Amino acid sequence: MRTSKFLACLAFLLSSVVAVGQSRLAEEADDAFKKGFYYNAIELYKKAYTVEKKASTKAELIFKVGEAYRALGDPAQCEVWYEKANRAQYPDPVTYLYIGDALKEQGKYAEAIAAYNKYKEKKPNDMRADAGISACEVAQQWVDDPSRYRVDPEVLLNTPNYDFSPAFSDKRNEDVVFTSTRSGATGTNTDQILGESFSDLFASSRDRLGKWSEPVKLPPSVNTESNEGSPIFDSKRRVMYFTRCPVAKKEVHGCDIWMSKKVGTNYAEPVMLALKPDQAKGDTSVITVGHPAVGPDDDYLVFASNMKGAGARGGKDLWMVQLDKEGMPLGKPVNLGNEINTPKDEMFPFVRHDGSLYFASNGHAGMGGMDIFKADATGERQWAGVENMKSPVNSSMDDFGIIFDGEE
Incomplete structure (x- = not known):
């Protein structure tokens, strides 16, 4: 009898420990997700799932x-897991909407329409379908x-990792600086958002035959153990x-825009641009500011940010700030308005x-996913007539970070 009671007590204690472990894993996953550490969140949710017993949970x-x-932008895995949620009888039919979105991002347009129609049957008043x-x-x-247009990959610059947002760094457009998470990036840690190395800025030059040289990292004055990217x-x-x-x-800390001046073939120590509200007072919020673009006369900067303020639409909006002769911001940033910005994300x-x-x-x-759009200048620092660049510039996946070689 004593043995039976001991075993029953032990079983109760073990089940309590497992329950606490399940709860802790799920809480850690939720916390990682809220902070934007999606790669970590996925691993934690999967671990919590393997030990969970309750079907609804x-x-x-x-x-x-x-x-x-x-959130990570992986439509193939989105499709897999939302389908699993349906099979597990997850009660919210929004899964069908998100499956439609995932199929659309994979270019499976007919299948996506079928998924949207399933969602319409369950939520006929939701116009998203x-x-x-x-x-x-x-x-x-x-x-x-x-x-x-014709789109060709730059095979000498690309890797299986993330390579994006190029910018010409010389007047002849023969030198380029771009963002990459390739092997050799500064630091040894893994980005908790993407599960990749932290991104650095790399440089390459094009010879007379159009062949790009082996990319090399920009110096430590620019590249750090943080993520660096989106140069201009x-x-x-x-x-x-x-x-x-x-x-x-x-922990999550928002991004900032930095400026570095060339010194010969090197770069001076970068200076951070104070673009966030109350940044000069030491604000440490998670506001993100990034993806700079310079006006043709170097007198203004367009950038992306999730900061709040007059005209903010939600998500990440495009903003503009005037620059002084030293390239530093003058005055407060101005939102580009409803013609450009939407409740979702506008960037790059x-x-x-x-x-x-x-x-x-x-x-x-x-x-x-994200498409590239064009807006015509309608006045001094004003734009309208947003137009999709269509296929083949755009695809079903995320397309961003366009630049132009010349004025044609």
Whole structure:
């Protein structure tokens, strides 16, 4: 009898420990997700799922894995996990909407329309399904009748890692600086958001035959153990602006725009631009400021930020600030307004020689993920007439970080 009671007591204690472990894993996963550490959140949700016994909680954890993959921008895994959530009888039919979005981002437009229609059956008053169906129909038309552009990969610059946001760093457009998470990036830690190395800025030069040299890292004055990316140069190619996102274990700190002046073939110690509200007073909020673009006359800067303020639409908006002769901000940033910004994300701006604005958005009607859009200059530092660049510049996946070689 004593043995039976002991075993029963032991079993109770063990089950309590397991329950506490399950709860702690799920709480840690939720905390990681809230902080934007999606890669970590996915691993924790999966661990919590494997030890969870309650069917409804398991279904919720499956759904949350899908949510983390959606935030991470992995549509194939989104589709897998939202389908799993349906099979686990997750009660919210929003899974069908998100499956439609995931299929659209993979270019599976007919299948996406079928998923949106399933969602419409369950939520007939939600207009997001109709918007998704319309976007799929238009995207298929653009694929069938592409624009005059041709898209070719730069195989000498690309790796299996993330390589993006190039900028010409010389007047002849033969030298380029770009962002990469490739092997050899500064630091040994793993980005808790992407599960990759932290990004650095790399440089490469093009010879007379158009062949790019082996990319090399920019010096330690620019690259740190933080994420550096999205460079842009002024018209004289003497000043570089870029984004830096500091590293802090289990903490989130917003990104900032930094400026570094060329000194011969090297770069001076960067200076941070005070663009966030109350930044001069030592604000340590998680406001993100990044993706700089310089006007043709070097007198203003367009950038992306999630900061609040007059005209902010939600998500990340495009903002503009005037620059002084030293390339530093003058006055407060101004939101570019409803013609450009949506309740979702507008990022990665680029201003051409004629003042036209190019940017990436997942809020304007597009082909899947983020698409590249063009807005014509309608006055001094004003833009309108947002136009999708269509296929093949855009695809069902995320497209961003456009620049132009010359004025054609």
